[in-house]
Each structure stands twice: as C-alpha cells, then as structure tokens.
Amino acid sequence: MLNFSFVNPTQIHFGEGQISSLTSSIPQDAKVLVVYGGGSIKKNGVYEQVSNALNAHTWGEFAGIEPNPSYQTCMQAVAMVREQGYDYILAVGGGSVIDGCKFIAAAALFDGEPWDILGKGAEVKSALPLGVVLTLPATGSESNSFSVISNKDTNDKLPFATTLVQPQFAVLDPDVMKTLPERQLANGVVDAFVHTMEQYLTYPVNAKVQDRFAEGLLLTLMEEGPSVFGQDVSYEVRANVMWSATMALNGLIGAGVPQDWGTHMIGHELTAVYGLDHAQTLAIVLPRMMEEQKEPKRDKLLQYAQRVLGLDTSDPDAAIEQAIAKTEAFFHSVNMPTRLRDYGLGEEVADKIVAQLERHGMTALGEHQSVTLDKSRNILLRSV
Ligand code: NZQ
Ligand code: ZN
Numbered sequence: 555m556l557n558f559s560f561v562n563p564t565q566i567h568f569g570e571g572q573i574s575s576l577t578s579s580i581p582q583d584a585k586v587l588v589v590y591g592g593g594s595i596k597k598n599g600v601y602e603q604v605s606n607a608l609n610a611h612t613w614g615e616f617a618g619i620e621p622n623p624s625y626q627t628c629m630q631a632v633a634m635v636r637e638q639g640y641d642y643i644l645a646v647g648g649g650s651v652i653d654g655c656k657f658i659a660a661a662a663l664f665d666g667e668p669w670d671i672l673g674k675g676a677e678v679k680s681a682l683p684l685g686v687v688l689t690l691p692a693t694g695s696e697s698n699s700f701s702v703i704s705n706k707d708t709n710d711k712l713p714f715a716t717t718l719v720q721p722q723f724a725v726l727d728p729d730v731m732k733t734l735p736e737r738q739l740a741n742g743v744v745d746a747f748v749h750t751m752e753q754y755l756t757y758p759v760n761a762k763v764q765d766r767f768a769e770g771l772l773l774t775l776m777e778e779g780p781s782v783f784g785q786d787v788s789y790e791v792r793a794n795v796m797w798s799a800t801m802a803l804n805g806l807i808g809a810g811v812p813q814d815w816g817t818h819m820i821g822h823e824l825t826a827v828y829g830l831d832h833a834q835t836l837a838i839v840l841p842r843m844m845e846e847q848k849e850p851k852r853d854k855l856l857q858y859a860q861r862v863l864g865l866d867t868s869d870p871d872a873a874i875e876q877a878i879a880k881t882e883a884f885f886h887s888v889n890m891p892t893r894l895r896d897y898g899l900g901e902e903v904a905d906k907i908v909a910q911l912e913r914h915g916m917t918a919l920g921e922h923q924s925v926t927l928d929k930s931r932n933i934l935l936r937s938v
Contacts, residue, residue, distance in 0.1 A: 555761040558810040564697035565723040568797065570789070572725050573600065573687055576607035576644070579723045580685055584642035586613040587635055589655050591647045593617065598733040600689060604646055614638065619647065622825055622832070623654035625669060625705045628661065635662040635682070643684045645721075648738070649693030649745075649832075652686055656701035656719035659684045672703055672712040681718040687725045690734060691796040692742035692833065694749060694803025696724035704826060709910070711826035726800065728792035736783050740888045741833035743779035746799035747772065747884070748836040752815050753808040755844070755854050756921040761811045765857070768807045772862045774798045780887045816919035817843045820930055823910040830897060837885040837892045842933040843925075844878045850922055894938050904934040 567575040580586060588604060595601040616631045634640070635658065645655035659682040661668035670676035688696045695701070699720040704711040731739070754768035778794045781787065801807070820843075821835030830838075848855065852874070859865040859877035867873040882892050894903055908931050911917065919925035925933075 555759055555810040556812070560805060560809040562697060562804050562806065564721050566697065566726060566800070567723060568726045570727060570729055572727050573603040574607050575725060576604060576685070576687070577610070580611060580642060580644065582611065584611065585640050586611055586642045586644050587631070587640035588613055588615045588644045588646060589619060589631060589651060589658065590615070590617055591619050591651045594733065595646055595689060598730065600646060600687065600730055604687060614640065619651045619654040621650045622704045622711065623650045623657070625672070625703050628654045628657045628703065629668065631658045632661045632668065641682060643682050644687070645684065646687040646689065648688070648690030649695045652693070652695040652721070653701040653703065655684055657703050659719050660716065669705070671714050673710070675714070678714070678716045678718055681716070684719060684721045685723050686721045689730045690738055690742055691731065691799035692745040694746070694800055696721060696726070697800055697804045702822065709826045711822045712914070726796055728789055728796045731792045731796065736889065737831070739782050740890045741831050742799055743775055743782065743795060743888050744833040744837050744885060744890050746802040747775045747779070748817060748840055749802040750807065751840060752818060753811060753813050755851055755858060756812040756814050757850065758853050758857070759811055764807050764809065764811050769861050771798050771802050771807070776884055812921040814921045816925045819916045819919050820907065820911065820933065823907045827906055827910060828897070828899060834890070834897070837890045838894055838937045839933060841878055841882045841892060842936045844881065845936065846929055846933050847920065847925070848874060850924060900938055901935060904931045907934055
C-alpha cells in the first residue's frame, strides 16, 4: 500500500426528508446564496423544501448554472456574491451546479483573474463556505474537493482542486432521483462506475481494503444500476445507487493506491469539443483504454474478471477479452452507447482531441504516465 493522508470532512445527511436538516446545518447568521441549474428543482419539490428549511435564514438565489458549468455563468454569480455580500453558498443540483459553486466560492475571494485558478493552476488561498443538496448521484462532487469548469469561448474544460471548496455538508435524499430523466440516471451509474475503475484498475499494491471496497461498489452498480429506471423503482435501489456514487469519489477507495484518470482526461476533451455528456464520453473511452492498457493493467484486469465478473481466468487472455466485453455490455444494459459513431462522429475526432490533449499538456496519461498522444490517438480511432 502507498503512503497516504486521508480526511473527508463533509458531513452527510442521508435519507428521506433530510433536506430539512439545512435549517441547522447552515449558521443562522449566514447570508446564503442558493445556486441551482435550469429549474428542475422547481418542478420536483426540492426548491420548496429548501425554501421551507431556510425560512428563518437570510437568503437569495442564482439560477442558470448549465450542464458542464461555464466560467462565464459562474462569474455572473461571483459578481452577485461580491455586490450583495453573500457569505455562504448552497448548491442545489447535480455535479455541474456543485462544481460551479466550488468555483464561485473560490473566485469570489480571489485576488486577480479567477480564470487563472483553472488556466494556470493559481493557488486558492480562501473560499466561502459551501453546502450541498444533491439532486443527481453521479460525480461525487458533493463530498470531494474537485471541480471542473468549462470556458465556452476557448473550448477548455479544466479541473481544479482544493480542500477549501470541499462542501461542509451534503444532503442525499434518494427521493430526489424520481424526476431524473433516464439519460441522467444512466450518466450517474456510468460515471460512478468509471470513477471506481480509475482508482481500481491500475496495478496491485496489496491494498486489500481499498480493492474490496472498490469491488463492492462495482458489484453494487452492476446489480442495481439496470434497476434504477422506470416508474416502480424502490427506495432501496435508489439509495444504493446514490450512496455508491458518493463513495466512488470521496477519497476513500483512492487512498494509498495508484490512480489512472486517463479515461477522464480524454473524456473531458470530447465534452469540450463535441458537447457529449461527461458519462457518455467515459463509456466510449474506457473499454478502449482497457484494450490499449491490457498489459500494464493485466493483474488487475484478471482480478476484476474473477472477483467482480465471476469469470473463469484459467485462460487469462480470454478472460481479459471477456472482461472488456462485459464492461461494455454493462454500459449497454443501462442504455449507454459506447461508440463515437452513435453520436455521428468518426475518425476526424482523433486529430482534434489529440491536439486538445497536447494543448493542455495531457501527453503522458495513466498510472504509469505511459499513455502518450499516439496511444490516445489509437484509443480514439478504436472508439469509432
Ligand atoms: O439544471 P437542472 O434543471 O437542475 O437539470 C439538470 C441537468 O440538465 C438535470 N437534473 C439534475 N437533477 C435532477 C435533474 N433533472 C430532474 N430531476 C433531478 N433530480 O440533469 C442534468 C445534468 O446535470 P449535471 O449536474 O450536469 O450532471 P452531473 O451530475 O452528471 O454532472 C456532470 C458535471 O460534473 C463534472 C463533469 O465533468 C460535468 O461537468 N464532474 C465533476 C467531478 C467532481 N467534481 O468530482 C468528477 C466527474 O468526473 C466529472 O468530471
Ligand atoms: Zn467522472
């Protein structure tokens, strides 16, 4: 096991009716800016529950954070925070709203041009406190310190990370999932699955606890993921999917193990250039990354094949082929396409995305930094 320091300070309020816990989770004297997206929270009762819980607080609202939150929109919220003196941010939404709020919380107190936080990795020295009401289980953003922001003018989609923007608390009520469109439910299951794979499918370091936790998450997502669609979904299925997504990227399974994230870096470029949903890009890239990295990932691929998929590994090469095919079949089982051509895209994608990767310095991806631009090009060409 590798050395690590681990803390996850986000308090989780999990379960039905927990939105009411906002009343006591946010300091009474805070001036709260409630930030949300395109308005889904106004149709499903979440907005009403939030306003009831904040009845005795002073608060205002900022609407319109879009999927793949833009720097441009976030800066409008930053102006509002500065002009009106808000000192607490409450994100109500999915990963995009939460990521946007992390950037707003940091940018509001940033001395200088806030884009530098993303474009130049400028140090964040302070941030406003942040709380979350999660409406879409997928990214894990509700209890981690990462954020990904897009600049629509320049086709940049760039991450930043600081514990200063880690949410103080997150409310996870599985009932909010009832109004999620099937496309977003599938996105959530696939994103959580791929987050787990990015931290599990590398090379063994004898980290038994992390491996078994990761395998538990993969199994849960494979068992419950396909059942999360439709009208008659049980509370238990929703609860298990929601908690898996949070646990997949809250730091726990990634502590003390090598991590990959190559699929994500290529995926972010596909979103920046072609506008595909985040998880749609992952379902295309991951199976091809597994093929390309078959040798360096061999031991873990066999472990995955045996323990998660229950495959016979007496013929290791055949087992690895089957494991990759079954991973892709799992994505299909939640109605998630796995090819560029499913979105009308073809070989032209390779040059464009490789140029983006080069521009962003993503020239040595993966746990061994061995995924060169040529390998990324192969992955993309094979993804057609
Ligand atoms: O905007 P509203 O009206 O809320 O609608 C949203 C949006 O259109 C809708 N939605 C959310 N909850 C709903 C709902 N519709 C009905 N009922 C509900 N309960 O869903 C749509 C998509 O929302 P979005 O927040 O964009 O999705 P997701 O949670 O998948 O977030 C994706 C973003 O997170 C980033 C991605 O790159 C992408 O920008 N990621 C963030 C990470 C992190 N911070 O750790 C890690 C991830 O790997 C990822 O990169
Ligand atoms: Zn992701």
